[in-house]
Amino acid sequence: MRPFLHRVPGHPVGVRTARSTVDVASMLVRPSQGVRVRQVVDPQVESGRSRRSVRGEWLVTRDGGERPSAGAVLYLHGGGYVVCSPRTHRPITSRLALDTGLPVFAPRYRLAPEHPFPAPLEDALAAYRWLLDRGVPASGIVIAGDSAGGHLAASLTGEICRTGLPRPAGTVLYSPWIDLTCELSIEAQRLARDPYISARSARRVARLVVGAAGFEDPRLALLTSPWADTPPFLIQVGGDEVLRAEGEAFAEALGAAGNRCELQVWKGQMHVFQMLNRVLPEASAAMDETRRFVRSVVGGATPAAGTATGTATGTGTGTGTGTEAA
Template sequence: MIPENAKKALDAWVRAAGPIGEKLFGNSDAHWSDIRASYMDALDGQFPAVDGVTFEQTELGGVSAMMVTPREVVDGRTMLYLHGGGYVHGGVKAYRGLTSRYAQALKAKIYVPDYRQAPEFPFPAPIEDAVSAYGALLESGVDPRSLVFSGDSAGGALVVTTMRKLRDAGTALPAAGVAISPWANLTHSGLSATVRDGLDPLCSVQFLDILARTYLAGELPTHPDASPVFADVHGLSPILIQIGENEVMLSDAIHLAANLGEARVRTSLEVWPEMFHVWHLFAGILPQADQALRNAVRFLDDALAAAASGA
């Protein structure tokens, strides 16, 4: 059961996303930059940062990024966090609340690339920027054994796709990754896209279809770089997938976990009853968000310890 204060926060998030839908469906003349800025401001106000964490603007491989630093950082721990937003309407400012909690709990410095987005910069621009940001971290001296990935929605899929790109380039992989509500299949062909459409107020199949078309700009949704359920995922680092049971993306997250597991990637899957898309943003408001974030931190803690010991 979702408490009343969480319901109010969810309603506020839906209202903040309203202008995005209007723009996508051709009912607004507003510029994307203004729509994104307004949306980021709304989410930043709804899900504020916790005390004891600082934020700075920096650059990683030519990509603007937000650097999130808690009071204590253990053994050079670093996270690359890949934000959501359908590759169209996301931005780093909306994630000050979630990343500050992540940084504090994991005792890690977090970098959030402000990657290019469609329609100005369609597929594969966000992937290229994520790879560039990771390369810049390695060039700066960050040890990949002390580095982890996390991301939500589109960023959850980017966790897997970025690892694949690094693997193919022969680049050392991070210790592990956490994919939160990953948008892993842009065909939306999983059963949950039919039977759960309408349960989650944040993501309908109609909304996701137009986001996918905007991002892909003519590329097929079955392209493995767009939909990691169709990709060769052998040789990746351990990955935790967390998905809400009410999400239209549920079946595809399960498909992604199966694809990883069958490729001998150490994979953990958590399905959270009644949870909606990226409920982790509600940490401090919703007990299930706090617990899911604790589980993610525990998974990454274990992976970092194993990487440090050479296991």
């Protein structure tokens, strides 16, 4: 299989073509049985010094009701910041709704190259404020995302901490694209070829995303940003993916700052393998681990800072470390 990002050229015309293809294919994606999806359009949401439109999908279980006072998952989809949508990621978002019993909000954030950074972060922050405005307590919110959405989820968590907003309960990252310079991934790809992602192609796409902000912007350069006193993190990476090194480096940075971070490296798995949770046992097990983490941080059973919980699937012990899950 050709690397996925070979199909997303690093120029605007190619990106728009790829986006149209993905959007058409996503029309076939249905939520899991037992999950209802409602489209959200709120044109006026307070976000910092301005008001922004919030759009996205609100997913709840058919028999569980909405119950926003119990908490919610804010899910930020991947796609290199240039393609995909909440609809493409329903296999993950609907599973999260079923597993956690919490509503899941997946915002439709603006994409590059038409809207380079910080537009996605502004939209993610508006979505977080929208949840707070709906009465969802920050202590019940878990921020999650995959790939570029994992980068956005981490950046949003940092922005919330820096600006003094009420902090979320925790953050979950699936195969996060942490280093947009792709230096770690390019080095890793010299040793082993990822069947799904080309690090050099990702770097070309990143130039469209970063825009005038520059790679050194602390909201983008997550490995060098300050990370003191953050909510707990769960990071899952595939053992065979080129972004594994980035997830490991970020877990190390979080641990070095004294934060609780669970890193899980899933042996033999590819980039964002959690999307296959309906058919792949390892992906389903990874989602079970997510449920455990969400329940621990939302339910108040959070382990002490500086530790990571061990499980039968191979979750590592020790801040920012992990072993390969079977």
